[in-house]
Amino acid sequence: MYAFDIERPSTISDAVAALKTDEAQPLGGGQTLIPTLKQRLASPSKLVCLSGIAEMKGICDADDGRLCIGGGTTHAEVAAGAGRYPALAALAANIGDPAVRNRGTIGGSIANNDPAACYPAAVLASGATVITNAREIAADDYFQGMFTTALDEGEIVTEVKFPVPEKAAYMKFEQPASRFALTGVFVARFADGVRVAVTGASEEGVFRWSEAEAALSSNFSAGALEGLSPPADGMISDLHGSGAYRANLVAVMTRRAVEAAG
Numbered sequence: 001m002y003a004f005d006i007e008r009p010s011t012i013s014d015a016v017a018a019l020k021t022d023e024a025q026p027l028g029g030g031q032t033l034i035p036t037l038k039q040r041l042a043s044p045s046k047l048v049c050l051s052g053i054a055e056m057k058g059i060c061d062a063d064d065g066r067l068c069i070g071g072g073t074t075h076a077e078v079a080a081g082a083g084r085y086p087a088l089a090a091l092a093a094n095i096g097d098p099a100v101r102n103r104g105t106i107g108g109s110i111a112n113n114d115p116a117a118c119y120p121a122a123v124l125a126s127g128a129t130v131i132t133n134a135r136e137i138a139a140d141d142y143f144q145g146m147f148t149t150a151l152d153e154g155e156i157v158t159e160v161k162f163p164v165p166e167k168a169a170y171m172k173f174e175q176p177a178s179r180f181a182l183t184g185v186f187v188a189r190f191a192d193g194v195r196v197a198v199t200g201a202s203e204e205g206v207f208r209w210s211e212a213e214a215a216l217s218s219n220f221s222a223g224a225l226e227g228l229s230p231p232a233d234g235m236i237s238d239l240h241g242s243g244a245y246r247a248n249l250v251a252v253m254t255r256r257a258v259e260a261a262g
Contacts, residue, residue, distance in 0.1 A: 002037075002040075002043060004043075004044060004045055004046060004047060005045065005046040005047070006027075006046065006047045006048075006049060007024075007046060007047070007048050007049065008049045008051075008052050009048065009049075009050075009052070009053065010052050010053060010054070011053060011055065012053060012055060012056065012133050012156065012158055013133075015048055015050060015053060015133075015156060016133050016154060016156065018046070018048045019048050019154040019156070020154060021045075021046055022045065023043075023044050023045040023046065024044060024045065024046040024047070024048055024154075025042070025044035025046070025047055025048070026047075026048050026050055026111070026156060027047040027048060027049045027050060027051075028050050028051070028071075028072065028104070028105040028107055028108025028111070029051070029074065029100075029103040029104035029105045029108050030103065030108075031096070031100055031103060031104040031108070032108070032112045032114065033047075033108075033112075050071075050072055050105075050107075050108075050156065051072060051105075053072055055070070055158075056070045056071045056072035056073075056107065056156075056158050056159070057070045057072045057073050057077075058070045058073060058077075059073060059077070059078070059081040059082060061084070062161060065163070065164065066129075066161045066162055066163050066164070067082060067084055067085050067088075067161070067162040067164055068159055068160075068161050068162075069082065069106055069159065069160050069161075069162065070107075070158070070159050071105065071106060071107025071108075071111075071131075071156065071157040071158045071159055071160065072105050072107060073105060073106055073107075074101065074102055074103065074104060074105055074106075075092045075093075075095045075096070075100065075101040075102075075104050075105070075106070075109075076092070076098070076101040076102045078092035078106060079092040079093035079101065084164060085162060085164050085168070086168075087122075087165075087168035087169050087170050087186070087188070087261070088122050088126075088162065088168075088170075090169075090170065091118050091119070091121075091122055091170045091186070092106075092118075092119075094118075094172075094174075094179070095118055095119075095179070096178075096179050097179065106119055106160060107156070107157035107158070107160070108157075110123055110130065110142075110149070110157060110160070111149065111151060111156075111157050112147065113143060113146070113147055113148060113149050113205060113206070114147065114180070115146045115147070115199070115200065115202070115203075115205045115206070115236070116175075116180040116181050116182070116184075116199060116200040117180070117181070117199060118170070118172065118181055118184055118199060120143055120197070120199055120205070120206035121170065121181075121184050121185065121186040121197040121198065121199040121206055122162075122170060122186050122197075123139045123142070123143075123160060123162075123197075124139045124140070124143060124186075124195070124197035124206055124207075124208060125168070125186035125187065125188045125195045125196060125197035125208075126139070126162045126163055126165065126168075126186075126188050126195070127139055127140070127163055127188075127190075127195060128160050128161060128162045128163065129160070129161045130142045130157055130160055131157070131158050131159035131160065131161060132151065132155045132156055132157055132158055133155060133156045133158055134152070134155055137150050140208075143205060143206050145204050145205050146203065146204060146205040147205070148205070163190070165188040165189050165190050166189050166190060166191065167188075167189040167220070167261040167262060168186070168187060168188040168189065168261055169186075169187055169257040169258070169259075169260035169261035170184060170185070170186040170187075170257060171184065171185055171253045171254075171256040171257040171260060172184030172185070172199075172200070172253065173200075173249050173252075173253060175240060180200065181199050181200035182200050182201075182240055182241060182246070182249065183198065183199070183200045183201045183246050183249035183250055183253055184198070184199045184200050184253065185197070185198050185199075185209075185250060185253040185254045185256075185257050186199075186257065187216070187254065187257040187258055187261055189216070189220055189261065193213065193217040194212075194213050194216040194217045194220060195208065195213060196208060196209045196212045196213050196216065196254060197209075198230075198250050198253075198254075200236075200246070201230075201235050201236060201246040201247070201249065201250050202234055202235055202236065203234050203235065203236055204234065209230055209250065209254065211228055211230070212225060212228060212254050215228060216258065220258065220261075221258065222255040222256075222258045222259050224258075225251065225254055225255050225258065228251060229247055229248060229250065229251040230247050230250050230251070231247065232244040232246075232247040235247050
């Protein structure tokens with residue numbers, strides 16, 4: 001590690017002001033940032049800790065029926081408190097280990113947009129809205145590639161609003177040491193159609209599998225996916241598996257998610 005300052009604001013406005021300092025970086029749960037600092041892959045002069053901002057925590061229902069989750073809400077809190085959206089609660093309950101679930105936050109996860117993280121698939125498949133200190137961003141516009149989002153410099157994820165689908169499930173094939181998704185698929189069925197989001201597989205990060213969405217919107221059953229598989233081109237190929245392997249996992253995990261959703 002190296003020397004840096006740390007600031008602990010108690011309000012969103014104070015946090016935004018602190019982040020205007022040169023080389024300041026927000027700190028959520030630190031599950032990605034702290035290892036990055038240890039490896040000297042980042043060297044901000046100041047960390048702005050968001051864990052003390054009460055207005056960024058908690059789960060509630062919006063007037064329009066959406067489930068609202070504060071950006072500073074931990075994975076463990078989502079697992080315990082998002083019972084109205086069982087698939088989302090189950091996803092949160094299987095992120096990492098207890099230490100990770102009790103420190104990591106939903107806002108930090110989607111702000112980082114790790115290509116193997118679980119929450120981006122839930123946000124994208126749900127058609128959720130990402131709320132920041134400055135604006136509202138639709139999920140389809142928010143994720144813009146590996147470790148890349150629509151967030152501007154110093155912009156903070158304060159809340160995520162999830163429409164609750166009629167049926168949904170998330171299935172992932174996990175790397176056993178990290179429990180990150182080698183491939184994970186979130187399937188959500190709404191009255192006007194089905195959304196399918198895939199994480200852990202593509203070099204471009206989380207993406208929607210439109211071919212599966214079309215098939216499942218006509219017939220919400222695993223059988224509707226028979227013979228379907230995304231192309232291997234553009235899939236991640238590393239020591240854990242080839243692009244073709246991950247493309248096959250996408251097809252398998254999607255069928256399992258549909259079966260689990262019922």
